[in-house]
Amino acid sequence: MELRHLRYFIAVAEELHFSKAAKRLHIAQPPLSQQIQQLEAELEVKLFHRKTKQQVQLTEAGKVFLQETYRLLAQLKTAVALTQRIGRGQTGQLRIGFTSLVIYDLLPLILREFREQYSEVELVLLELTTSQQEQALKDFRIHVGFAHPPLEDDTLSYKCIHSETLVVALPATHSLTQKEHIRVHLLLSEPLIMFPRYLAPGLYDRIMALFQQKKVKPNITQEAVQMQTIIGLVSAGMGVAIIPSTLQNLQRSGVVYRPILEEVPVIETAVIWQQESLTPIVENFLQFTQKFVL
Amino acid sequence: MELRHLRYFIAVAEELHFSKAAKRLHIAQPPLSQQIQQLEAELEVKLFHRKTKQQVQLTEAGKVFLQETYRLLAQLKTAVALTQRIGRGQTGQLRIGFTSLVIYDLLPLILREFREQYSEVELVLLELTTSQQEQALKDFRIHVGFAHPPLEDDTLSYKCIHSETLVVALPATHSLTQKEHIRVHLLLSEPLIMFPRYLAPGLYDRIMALFQQKKVKPNITQEAVQMQTIIGLVSAGMGVAIIPSTLQNLQRSGVVYRPILEEVPVIETAVIWQQESLTPIVENFLQFTQKFVL
DNA sequence: TAAAAATACTCCATAGGTATTTTAT
DNA sequence: ATAAAATACCTATGGAGTATTTTTA
Numbered sequence: 001m002e003l004r005h006l007r008y009f010i011a012v013a014e015e016l017h018f019s020k021a022a023k024r025l026h027i028a029q030p031p032l033s034q035q036i037q038q039l040e041a042e043l044e045v046k047l048f049h050r051k052t053k054q055q056v057q058l059t060e061a062g063k064v065f066l067q068e069t070y071r072l073l074a075q076l077k078t079a080v081a082l083t084q085r086i087g088r089g090q091t092g093q094l095r096i097g098f099t100s101l102v103i104y105d106l107l108p109l110i111l112r113e114f115r116e117q118y119s120e121v122e123l124v125l126l127e128l129t130t131s132q133q134e135q136a137l138k139d140f141r142i143h144v145g146f147a148h149p150p151l152e153d154d155t156l157s158y159k160c161i162h163s164e165t166l167v168v169a170l171p172a173t174h175s176l177t178q179k180e181h182i183r184v185h186l187l188l189s190e191p192l193i194m195f196p197r198y199l200a201p202g203l204y205d206r207i208m209a210l211f212q213q214k215k216v217k218p219n220i221t222q223e224a225v226q227m228q229t230i231i232g233l234v235s236a237g238m239g240v241a242i243i244p245s246t247l248q249n250l251q252r253s254g255v256v257y258r259p260i261l262e263e264v265p266v267i268e269t270a271v272i273w274q275q276e277s278l279t280p281i282v283e284n285f286l287q288f289t290q291k292f293v294l
Numbered sequence: 295m296e297l298r299h300l301r302y303f304i305a306v307a308e309e310l311h312f313s314k315a316a317k318r319l320h321i322a323q324p325p326l327s328q329q330i331q332q333l334e335a336e337l338e339v340k341l342f343h344r345k346t347k348q349q350v351q352l353t354e355a356g357k358v359f360l361q362e363t364y365r366l367l368a369q370l371k372t373a374v375a376l377t378q379r380i381g382r383g384q385t386g387q388l389r390i391g392f393t394s395l396v397i398y399d400l401l402p403l404i405l406r407e408f409r410e411q412y413s414e415v416e417l418v419l420l421e422l423t424t425s426q427q428e429q430a431l432k433d434f435r436i437h438v439g440f441a442h443p444p445l446e447d448d449t450l451s452y453k454c455i456h457s458e459t460l461v462v463a464l465p466a467t468h469s470l471t472q473k474e475h476i477r478v479h480l481l482l483s484e485p486l487i488m489f490p491r492y493l494a495p496g497l498y499d500r501i502m503a504l505f506q507q508k509k510v511k512p513n514i515t516q517e518a519v520q521m522q523t524i525i526g527l528v529s530a531g532m533g534v535a536i537i538p539s540t541l542q543n544l545q546r547s548g549v550v551y552r553p554i555l556e557e558v559p560v561i562e563t564a565v566i567w568q569q570e571s572l573t574p575i576v577e578n579f580l581q582f583t584q585k586f587v588l
Numbered sequence: 589t590a591a592a593a594a595t596a597c598t599c600c601a602t603a604g605g606t607a608t609t610t611t612a613t
Numbered sequence: 614a615t616a617a618a619a620t621a622c623c624t625a626t627g628g629a630g631t632a633t634t635t636t637t638a
Contacts (some may be wrong), residue, residue, distance in 0.1 A: 001297060001370075001374075002296045002297050002298060003295060003296050003297050003447065004296060004603085016365055017522060018616085018617075018618060018619095019617065019618080020617090025603060027603085027605085028605055028606080029617085029618075029619095030604080030605075030606085030607095030618085030619075030620080030621095031603060031604045031605070032336075033618065033620090034603085034604085034606090034619095035603080035604095036599085039620090042376060043374060043381070044377060044378060044381070044383030045378050045380075045382070047377075050618080050619095051570075052610055052611075052612055052618095053610075053611055053613085053616090053617055053618040053619075054616075054617060054618085054619095055612095055613065055616085055617095056617095059381070059573070060380055060386060060573055060574075060575075061377050061378075061380040061574075064380050065373065065377040066379055068369075068376065068377065069373070071369070071373075072373060073368055075362075075365070075366055075367055075369065075573055076295075076606065079359065079362035079363070079365075079366060082336060082358060082362065083337060083339055083341075083355045083358055083359040083362065084337060084338065084339050084355075086354055086355040087337070087338070087339030087340065087353070087354075087355035088359050089341070095562055097437060103630065145530075218598065225440075244422035245473035276345070279353070280354075280355075292493065298628090305632075311591080311592085311600075312592075312593060312594095313591090313592065321628090321629060321630085322629065322630055323592085323593075323594095323630080324593085324594075324595080324596095324631085325595065325628075325629045326629095327594060327595090328594095328628080328629085329595090329628080329629095344593075344594095346593095346637055347591090347593040347635075347636055347637065347638080348591075348592060348636085348637055348638065349592095349637095349638095350592090350593085382592055407596095414601085457634060485620080560615075
């Protein structure tokens with residue numbers, strides 16, 4: 001049995017007239033009669049009453065088979081549509097890794113717009129450090145990540161979509177706010193508020209490196225897991241902080257941001273993925289993120 | 295798209311190896327590759343990863359399509375099975391008309407056994423007189439009937455499956471029980487218990503005819519709708535009754551049955567049906583009733 | 589080098605066409 | 614006499630086979 005038999009059967013069952021059905025199917029009448037006979041032979045069931053050659057009528061079995069055939073072809077249609085949507089990356093699941101840094105600006109922006117365009121794609125978000133994301137990609141636990149170069153694993157693909165610098169966050173009342181630019185060594189005497197190193201080892205080390213160029217150690221008095229908490233502590237006059245510049249978007253009264261005078265490392269954000277397991281959905285997402293490259 | 299494509303797709307998806315799948319399908323490998331390519335072209339979706347020619351892998355879309363295809367083919371299978379059961383008269387509905395006479399012996403016997411053999415056939419029973427059954431057949435309200443010839447409509451088919459005679463039911467205390475056979479004219483002086491004529495006009499008229507041969511009228515004192523009630527009234531000594539002989543099976547203390555001496559009309563029971571609307575289920579039923587012809 | 593899928597071609601089975609017959613209105 | 618399905622026979626598309634190439638492990 002082939003779908004052809006089912007399609008032809010529907011035509012005859014609806015027209016109750018072989019010649020008209022044949023016309024509708026753009027074939028001649030004899031082959032249609034043959035195909036229906038084949039179908040009946042394979043089913044070992046008469047689908048049409050053919051007492052006379054003039055009046056074609058469905059048998060009880062034929063009526064039931066017609067309903068079943070409708071359902072079957074409708075399901076085939078939806079199955080094909082579903083498969084196509086998946087094949088085009090319009091539906092399915094997308095697992096995204098991200099660092100704590102992108103959570104404040106870039107990621108919400110991208111996801112909001114992506115959601116609009118690909119409303120059927122289920123997004124699963126996992127906060128992971130850069131190196132955790134690399135491992136998660138290799139384990140297929142995530143499809144893409146937002147991380148910060150350099151990567152340890154050079155088999156992964158990545159594309160920078162954003163870069164920023166470091167700035168100093170000062171309490172508004174602090175005397176250093178008088179200056180337009182801050183020299184790092186001026187911060188040595190200040191209590192420094194940081195995040196735990198495990199949260200973003202790369203960023204942490206680069207901030208530390210600023211001081212180690214001068215062969216001195218900063219005076220870390222507080223650690224906070226959330227960037228918002230760090231800014232809050234600064235606002236409260238508990239100390240100063242060195243943070244990526246996008247975090248200036250966390251406008252908070254009592255906090256003033258100042259650029260650093262010295263050469264400062266660039267903090268890059270990149271989408272990372274595995275080229276070998278590029279699914280349509282990931283492809284769409286990667287293409288989508290391009291819109292957000294400055 | 296044809297079912298062939300789906301069947302081939304399943305083979306490749308399960309084997310993840312074109313050559314092995316081709317072997318399983320008893321075709322050569324190249325045509326299998328072609329058919330899968332056709333399928334992918336029609337869907338406009340890649341179902342298999344074919345980065346290398348060695349490792350065949352399902353894409354996400356392919357995985358979903360595989361599940362859908364399983365469901366589709368399973369449904370086709372059950373649809374075919376259902377259609378075949380209906381085509382063979384093994385399932386469906388059978389609407390049966392019957393007169394009050396057959397309810398006491400013949401019908402329960404037939405239905406009990408029919409149910410066992412055709413457990414999936416839903417039986418719908420309608421108590422109708424012979425002429426009501428004839429009309430119901432023409433209106434397709436019933437498929438078969440158990441009725442009593444002669445029929446008014448000679449376009450209907452019928453087959454006698456049972457015939458019986460009339461007997462007299464007497465109270466056990468009655469003096470006529472002394473006789474082995476009863477003459478009808480002896481009943482004239484007795485109170486006669488009958489059923490309303492509309493219940494079985496043919497039978498009623500034939501009982502009356504017994505008396506009218508003698509140009510006399512019986513003395514009908516009671517009417518009861520149920521045969522069981524008539525026998526009950528006889529048992530209570532309220533009068534005598536003339537009844538079809540199978541009703542002797544209603545054994546009841548205080549009632550004695552006696553044959554009638556005179557020539558008495560034969561009461562026939564026939565299955566009746568419309569030859570033009572013979573469905574497999576009716577055919578099976580008719581054949582089945584043949585086992586009950588004495 | 590071996591193994592597997594893809595390509596190129598060849599062939600024939602069968603879907604579909606044409607002509608005709610059968611049958612019922 | 615007309616109309617419709619079935620039958621008989623023919624044609625040709627395309628499914629399947631064979632030989633070969635390509636590609637990767």
